[in-house]
Amino acid sequence: MSNNVVPAIINLDVKGPVISRHLYGHFAEHLGRCIYGGFYVGEDSDLPNEGGIRLDVVEALRALDIPNLRWPGGCFADEYHWMDGIGPKDERPAMVNTHWGNVEENNHFGTHEFMALCELLGADPYVSGNVGSGTVREMSDWVEYLTREGDSPMVRLRKANGREEPWRVPFWGLGNEAWGCGGNMTAQQYAAEARRFGTYCRDHGDNKLYRVAAGANSFDLAWTETLMKQLGELGCAYRPTGYMQALSVHYYTVSGPWRDKGDATVFGTDDYYRTMLQAARVDELLTGHSNVMDCYDPGKNVGLVLDEWGTWWNVEPGTNPGFLYQQNTLRDALVASLHFDVFHRHADRLVMANIAQTVNVLQAMILTDPDSGALVLTPTYHVFEMNKGHQDAASLRVDLPSGVPTREVESKELATVSVSASRKDGRVLVSLSNLDAGQAADVELDLRGGAVTGVSARILTAGELQTHNTPDAPDAVAPRAHDQVTATASGLRVHLPAHSFVTVEAALA
Known part of the structure; x- marks a missing residue:
């Protein structure tokens, strides 16, 4: 001893606030080998798959009781035009993924494939819409295509593409990192755009959208205050308007300078402790944004969403620097376990969190070997599995x-x-x-x-x-x-x- x-x-x-299962959410971006070679191997693959979706990945994530999956980005979301990813695959136009490796994206994994993946996982879809380079109509049409029943132009198009019934899509992101890759906007500019886009993202039938406004970069509390001012008047009578239900924030654990974040597997004890110190700051981050929100919304009607978090190291030697492939050690697992303790303490305001990312990118749950096809569960995966009993439990x-x-x-x-x-x-x-x-x-x-x-x-x-x-x-x-x-x-x-x-x-x- x-x-x-x-x-x-x-x-x-003495029960405290319920720990939403969505605090154990995940994130899949068209980045590196997260989608292609990770979740999606194509129908011609020798690996067991359903419609091209890799089934051993699905099985591993179902064992975590995965609650939701955020897609298609990330930075990719604000250059993604969803209509390029529907219909026959051989007729889908290709695009260039300018953010991540400048590689060609063939759009073979699109809306129907993502929804099929979520159905296999038993996870709620969290769709990030394109505010940066898209239009209000484009996003409104996507919501209609996914969630409306009856008859309308988008419903007819969905049915023509093989899906009769609408899907349930509760979570909808109004862009991503609008302060950076999502448009380089000021908080005031983005607040106006979020009001406009959120207004035209309609509830169809019994599918009620939970709209998440693109929030702050780390400790930018002024961004959060600007958005909260847009939602209602200061004071105890705060009644938030209906075009946003939550604000997001992003926070990555990086032990060194951004230009040289350190190695994922070669590090000393001092590096380890610096990492843990930075990871522990997530409590300060959530407290700061929650305090600002409490000033405007003491009833906690507006949710806080940490929809990107995790460790970020230099890429593994010999891999594409734009693919963000990194190994995952016991250090990463302890970063995750510390984060979850913090999340549980903030369960009264924090309604969702999404680790970045699920497969083959950053602090992944799963690594797949491109040569042998082997699947590896990371130490971080095991923290999620050991902690899954906290989902929807009273803190x-x-x-x-x-x-x-x-x-x-x-x-x-x-x-x-x-x-x-x-x-x-x-x-x-x-x-x-x-x-x-x-x-x-x-x-x-x-x-x-x-x-x-x-x-x-x-x-x-x-x-x-x-x-x-x-x-x-x-x-x-x-x-x-x-x-x-x-x-x-x-x-x-x-x-x-x-x-x-x-x-x-x-x-x-």
């Missing part, structure tokens, strides 16, 4: 009366132990991260207002922070049973080895 003992009080009978407050161990990193304090908890369907799930690279810790869970039984635990760790999974070593970082959880007079004592993530699940007696 360690000398670092952290008391933690959890009142099992439980975790009080740490004596604080937690800290480490000084670049003159700042990094908390090295993180805990969150929830309850659902008569079960409690506690997630615990030890971010210290070399020192173990023990957490004394004082469980009040109930008793637990049938306790089980799992751990995700490895001998080195740099450990990662490959086709030759697919389980180098994989969850296993954790037997260092013991009963105490007030609850449970959980041992956390250095650089580890542990989940403890139990039934409420």
Whole structure:
């Protein structure tokens, strides 16, 4: 056992805000090998597929209870014209993906293929519309094509392309990164565009759109305030208008300068701690934007959406720099586990989060080998799987009366132990991260207002922070049973080895 003992009080009978399952959302952009060679291999592939969609990828993501998938971008969304991606594949016009590698996009994966993918996954579609280079009519027509029944020009076109019934598409992005690749707009310019586009994205039938305005770049709180001013008047009588239901924000964990972000697998302990310090700032980020929103919307009617987050490293040597392919180590997994603890604490305002990205890009769940076709589950994938019991569960407050161990990193304090908890369907799930690279810790869970039984635990760790999974070593970082959880007079004592993530699940007696 360690000398670092952290008391933690959890009142099992005091439920907090529900942790939306959509905080465990995903993101798939036409970028590198995320779509082509990742999700989509084509109907002629030797790999098992349905309509060209790779089935082992689908199976792996279904095991995560994937709640939603954001598509087609990202930066690609604001140069994507959806009508180029419908109809017979051999008649679809090609385009150049100017943002990501300057490669030709043949549009073989389009609206129908994406919707088929979401149906296979059992995930809600989150479609990002084109505000940057598109038109209001183009986006309005896309909504109609996807969601309207009965008879209309877009309905007839959808039926001519083989789909009789409309789809359910709840989430709709009004552009992406309008401050940058989505149009280089000012906040005021974009706010006016969002009002216009949002107005003409109609609800058809019982499909109610949840419109997400393209929000701030990291800590740009002024952007969020500008959008909130557009939604209603300041004060307790705030009644947001109907053309936006949420605002987004993007935040990436980068330990070095943007021009040289560091290597995904070759890094030292100092690099690791700088990474964790930057990852922990997501709490500051969400708190800042939530505080601004609270000034205008104390009733929390408008949602906050972190629809791009994750680590961003230099690309793997020998790969296309525009494809953003990077390996995924235990370090990335701990970035994810820390983020989720923060997300759970912000469940009253944060309604969705989407990791960037799902397959073969940035902090991916899955890597596919282009030569052998092998599929590899990353350490980050396992954090999502171990945490899936938090989806749609009631959050439980975790009080740490004596604080937690800290480490000084670049003159700042990094908390090295993180805990969150929830309850659902008569079960409690506690997630615990030890971010210290070399020192173990023990957490004394004082469980009040109930008793637990049938306790089980799992751990995700490895001998080195740099450990990662490959086709030759697919389980180098994989969850296993954790037997260092013991009963105490007030609850449970959980041992956390250095650089580890542990989940403890139990039934409420």
